[in-house]
Amino acid sequence: MLNRRHMLLAAAAAGVAAVEGAPSLARARTGEVGRLNALLDAIMAQQLRLSPETTTGLGLDVGELAWTKSELGDRSSAAIQAAELRNREQLAALRAIDRATLKGMDAVNYDTVAFLQAVQDEANRKFSYGGGAVGAPYVLSQLTGAYQSMPDFLDTQHTIETKADADAYLARMEGFARLMDQETAIARRDMAQGVIPPDFVIDKALVQMKAFAATPAADAPIVKSVVRRAKENKIPGDWAGEASRIYEGSVLPALKRQIALLESVRGQATHEAGCWRLKDGGDYYAVALKSYTTSSMTPDEIHQLGLDLVKSISAEADKLFKTIGMSKGTVGERMRALGQDIYPNTDAAKEQLIQDLNAKVAFIQQRLPAYFGALPKAPLEIRRVPKAIEAGAPAGYYNSPSLDGKRPGIYWINLRDTKEQPKFYLSTLTAHEGIPGHHLQGSLSNEASLPLIRKTVWFSGYGEGWALYAEQLAVEMGVYKTDPRGHLGMLHDALFRAVRLVVDTGMHAKKWSREQAVKYMVDTMGDEESGAITEIERYVVWPGQACSYMIGKITWLRARAKAQKALGKAFDIRAFHDAGLLSGAMPLTVLERVIDDYIVSKGGKA
Template identity: 50%
Template sequence: MVDRRSVLMGAGALMGSAALGGGAHAVTPVSPQAQLTTTFDAIFKELVANSPMTATGLGLDKGDLAPLKAKLDPSTPAERARGQAFLEKSIAAIKKVDREKLTGMDRINYDTVLWDYSNTLSGYKAFDFGTPGYPAPYVLTQLTGSYQSLPDFLDTQHSVETKADADAYMSRLSGYATLLDQETANFKADVAKGVIAPDFALQKAITQLKGQRDTKAADSVLVTSITRRTKEKAIAGDWQTAATKAYETEVVAALDRQIAALEAVLPTAKHDAGVWHIPGGETYYAFGVKTNTSTDMTPDEIHKIGLEKVKEINAEIDSLMRPLGLTQGTTGERLKAMAKDPKFVYPNTDAGKQKLLDDLNAQIKVIEAKIPDYFGVRAKTPVTVRRVPVATELGAPGGYYWPPTLDGSRPGAYYINLRDTAEVPSWTLPTLTYHEAVPGHHMQISLQMENKNLPMLRQISGFNAYIEGWALYSEEVAANDMGMYATDPYGRIGYLEAALFRACRLVVDTGMHHKRWSREQAMAFMATNMGDPNETEIERYAVWPGQALGYMVGKIKWLELRAKMQAKQGAKFDIKTFHDTGLLAGAVPLAVLEQVYKDKGLI
């Protein structure tokens, strides 16, 4: 998955708490095409200028934008109002362009940005809680809140090359405490509206917050990061003492206040997993489904597809297991037995975890060598494999991807959760790598960010169903086109297990949020079909309603478009053309993706 906090998740995530607004968008150029370009450029500049963290994430916090490096995106009611005003103004500016006079990618770009901003604005107007414009209803959970992302952001994205960079880091360290307090205030305001996360989400958030608060300054990444990097760059000053003081007097106190706020609410929190239990919850889930699938599919339709896919994939797994002598019990029980087989489990030690990371890097090199046979375009930006930070691994997913800077100066990062190596048996890892790195997230997102034929606004935007659908489709390309499991039957079972996992998601996400399943019902469904209740994943779906739907819904669309192109072209079908066409269009809503292929006469 792409980390939802990254910039490549559409307008809602881009603008979550940014100070957006101010200024006219553009003067009217001589043609609709030029007018659109000027409008997009103005929107992009305003967006970045008012979102310091986006500027840093993209590597743009330099030159005229250097002052942004000392700031964080605030999370206040005033900024929320400014964000809505920005969207309204941006949409009005886009609509001034005559769409009927646009052709090719200009029209695709127009439709993409307008869909994104219009959908995000609908979220702003309909819901006055959670992440503005994006379906994340709870300010603080095991997966949401700055405590989850800021320490790693400062360590891995805030570069330190000069004294000015170090001073900016210190400013942001103090700003972290301010942001924590702003989110605590938002949390309390939402609680007053009846928007309270499930008890299990709050409990894990409290556990993680306490873990961060109780970490000694000498061991906190917030202190060690600036200490290490200023030393490496020979930047004069006692940075360790300064960071320790800020951490102990400001950050720890803010964490204390946030913990106290969550603990005060915990006794009243419900155990209901579905978003239906909050005011307007059913409408909120509809927003989540639309945002995350970029379709008008209903929860019932998606639930049915999920059940059908679960049955279909289970049968295929069974057919692979039997020749290997795996015949006893359900497929779920057999998957569980495979997962516990010691020959597939890395030692749960520092050395074992490093070996696992080394093996992932080796897998990436192997598949990169095969890419030219299936893709005409290649990403230039490298990818690194990193461990999910220990401080947040308890509630984090098994793996996720963080995009590079626009100029490639910071590579893309494939994060894997190593809280317990038993959770990631070796036969599951190749598929995870193909999903998160190559030809999945890293390749797709890097190509989009490197594509100078796209407006900057499009280079950094994203749609869940396109992005996650591509990554899941990539797993199938690796398996069935590239032959990555030709001599690895257990690895192929891992590929099918991953597909089964995404099919189960369709069932349990709609089950909890639409059919009012309990957390335990969802876990039981997972246990029956996967051999594992997947507690952490179920709790993820509970706080990110609809996000898990984009994977399989998106993959189905990619496969559908490929089948249409094959049917039309027959023996002339070129897989490179199919892949390049979809990738070079950048992330778009699924209906727009289909239009891309139609415009080129491929379907």
């Protein structure tokens, strides 16, 4: 799935030579600024050539880049090694530019790309597993692997309007099979080094893979997608026959080879959850934390921060519970009681749930102008997570709109079981994934005057931190003024992100078991165990990612408090938000410097 969590530069490290036909968005200037802009253009051009998924995700697979629409990236061992070399060369070229001469957004652009490349280079030099991804040690799991992401990518990202588009779709189906075989080879190599996912991760992945493999061609989502859209656009041809032939002859055999590999190592898998057990696992976790949080906090510091926040947020929730007459039991027990108010677990009720979420979005949109100067042009759609992947998918996530404006932002909600989506925190989930969360941030970044590479990079600390900050901002915007239960939903999710700090560091640094982490989450928050298990297993395969949310939120709040103090009555929250959002995604250390510059620009002292 080409989504905000794994997107774009992670797929293939960039090179330094421009590619014919790639868009050049950098301004033509001289000196070090000109060198920087030329290099950023070259980086992005190489990325577009090496990662056709990126080109499609951005809506740029047209014109001179139309050839990329029938292609997918390369995950062979040779391609990964070549990407490591390109990243190293590119980082050297960037460091050859005199950073001291750069000011304003040029400095932001430099620091942002330099951080990204430096962390990637550190991971490349230290670790030989994970297929080049930072913070995802297992090539195949319930959340990683083309089997999990590609069907949705083909259905929601690959547009079909002409026969050429449909033909390109079929070519990508063949490419999908190739990707799976390349992943199988990398996973086998990693497993020979002892990098075998925990037994419960393998089991969940096998459940999903076998459900995929058991689906007949006529019912397969990747077959039905091309057939449906070719029919809608009146494109003649035997699309069902052609897609079924590829599905049965290429896709399913490659998938079954992955199933066979996981089954062959299942007996060697341990039940240990943390990456500490891997080769250089402690160092791996440190680099993953740096990549995801873009901070220098240690696992011990993050663990203690989580414990402190659990205590303070629980106390705040306790006070609010008492105002609605709920004073007995732990905060977790009272959260569980609120969680009993759910939609029926039927398709009709799930459709109603999505309609209600759209109404919440409309309600929040009316309040945006008082808090933001710039507002997104791209529309937001709310869709249900496809049933084929809902077993391992998170509760909600977001896909950014395409740059050409043809594809909207999409907020996906997981409705496998409505008891995992209680009514009292749906408003908060919508504020996080939709507005003023990921959709507002991602769309404004797309629409800002930034080099293309800055529109494609993702920093979890910045983006997830913003979305969590947005949940609290919704309180300030009056979203819960007459809805104390909804406000408790916001506190539930804040508590959830504090708990994540504890359990992520608990498993990966303090050797907690999966069961210990699940119990802590359930006891502290009162969530359904099934939902807690999905969350904990997610943190197992993405070590460090879960810590980015709260660390990012704290940074956004600290930056705002600093601006408020420095500017006093001159502080304008709309200008503050615009300064942070229109500068694009960046490491949190860079965000703090951007806000300092904003303070000075408004006459304050940073």
